[in-house]
Amino acid sequence: MSKILTVTFNPAIDKSTTIESLAPEKKLRCSAPNFEPGGGGINVARAIKKLGGDAKAIFPAGGHTGIFLTELLVKEGVPVQSIKVQSFTRENLIVLDTSNNQQYRFGMPGSVILEEEWKQCLDLIEKEEDAEFVVASGSLPPGVPTDIYAQIAATCKKKGAKLIVDTSGEALLQAANEGVFLLKPNLAELSSLVGKKEINAELVDDVAREIINKGLCEIIIASLGPLGAVLITKDKEIHATPPVVKKRSTVGAGDSMVAGIVLSLSKGWDVGQALRYGVACGTAATMNHGTELCRLKDADRLYKLIRVAR
Numbered sequence: 001m002s003k004i005l006t007v008t009f010n011p012a013i014d015k016s017t018t019i020e021s022l023a024p025e026k027k028l029r030c031s032a033p034n035f036e037p038g039g040g041g042i043n044v045a046r047a048i049k050k051l052g053g054d055a056k057a058i059f060p061a062g063g064h065t066g067i068f069l070t071e072l073l074v075k076e077g078v079p080v081q082s083i084k085v086q087s088f089t090r091e092n093l094i095v096l097d098t099s100n101n102q103q104y105r106f107g108m109p110g111s112v113i114l115e116e117e118w119k120q121c122l123d124l125i126e127k128e129e130d131a132e133f134v135v136a137s138g139s140l141p142p143g144v145p146t147d148i149y150a151q152i153a154a155t156c157k158k159k160g161a162k163l164i165v166d167t168s169g170e171a172l173l174q175a176a177n178e179g180v181f182l183l184k185p186n187l188a189e190l191s192s193l194v195g196k197k198e199i200n201a202e203l204v205d206d207v208a209r210e211i212i213n214k215g216l217c218e219i220i221i222a223s224l225g226p227l228g229a230v231l232i233t234k235d236k237e238i239h240a241t242p243p244v245v246k247k248r249s250t251v252g253a254g255d256s257m258v259a260g261i262v263l264s265l266s267k268g269w270d271v272g273q274a275l276r277y278g279v280a281c282g283t284a285a286t287m288n289h290g291t292e293l294c295r296l297k298d299a300d301r302l303y304k305l306i307r308v309a310r
């Protein structure tokens with residue numbers, strides 16, 4: 001298996017708890033909190049671990065929350081390389097109201113990362129020997145320029161590493177304009193890549209092909225939620241549709257999908273198999289409550305049930 005790196009500029013600790021009923025003014029008694037590492041690339045590395053692989057997570061970490069984040073990852077067996085930064089790593093709060101089963105997700109603003117700090121993250125990627133795949137995933141915190149993923153794309157080209165980008169907005173556009181190995185947009189991100197507000201499901205293939213023809217990436221996997229995903233390359237077009245499962249929470253579906261795709265590719269599987277396993281992992285994540293990522297057993301079972309059309 002070849003080496004996989006993930007990079008996350010906006011990591012977080014996700015603190016989850018439950019209450020009997022959310023109401024203003026009253027003192028609310030919360031259950032004992034559960035702490036989990038969060039952030040795009042960090043979740044991809046965690047999901048890869050759960051799937052039996054290994055990916056090293058690179059991220060900035062600051063203050064006691066930064067130390068705690070690193071400890072949580074080490075406890076899960078995820079290889080880490082953190083950059084010590086001045087600002088505290090943020091902590092998000094997720095509260096489940098058990099009276100109506102509704103979840104409230106309070107996301108804190110990302111912690112500011114200084115130029116010398118994000119540059120250290122770039123240096124780590126540049127210096128990492130024999131990394132075959134680099135996954136750059138998630139939003140950017142204040143201080144990090146929107147062309148950071150484009151800079152990583154340029155570094156990866158120099159190193160001969162394959163870059164997978166999963167993000168949105170300006171950062172996604174700039175990375176695509178530099179040119180990457182694989183893009184994994186959802187419908188909204190796919191629309192923004194071609195400068196449209198919205199595109200309907202029938203146009204996904206055409207738009208994805210347009211992106212390939214422009215040379216923005218070698219492989220595009222557009223994910224379509226419960227409808228699965230479509231893969232387009234210069235000479236391939238493959239649709240993968242998952243079976244209907246009991247959906248509990250879609251949080252982490254995209255990250256689990258990226259984990260399934262990159263892990264498959266790193267094992268030398270072909271793109272069709274990687275698409276199928278990615279969809280299996282994404283759908284497996286939706287079977288779990290809250291922020292839990294995919295489980296290996298579910299992913300392997302679903303893999304056999306994915307319908308593929310070429």
Ligand SMILES: Nc1ncnc2c1ncn2[C@@H]1O[C@H](COP(=O)(O)OP(=O)(O)OP(=O)(O)O)[C@@H](O)[C@H]1O
Binds near residue numbers: 242251252279280
């Ligand atoms: N409701 C669902 N039922 C079955 N599978 C789902 C569902 N939602 C998502 N998935 C699976 O997860 C994959 C990724 O989901 P989606 O297209 O919603 O990505 P995303 O918007 O990037 O997700 P995220 O919000 O986690 O970033 C899908 O291709 C599919 O395999």
Ligand SMILES: [Mg+2]
Binds near residue numbers: 166186254255
């Ligand atoms: Mg996503």
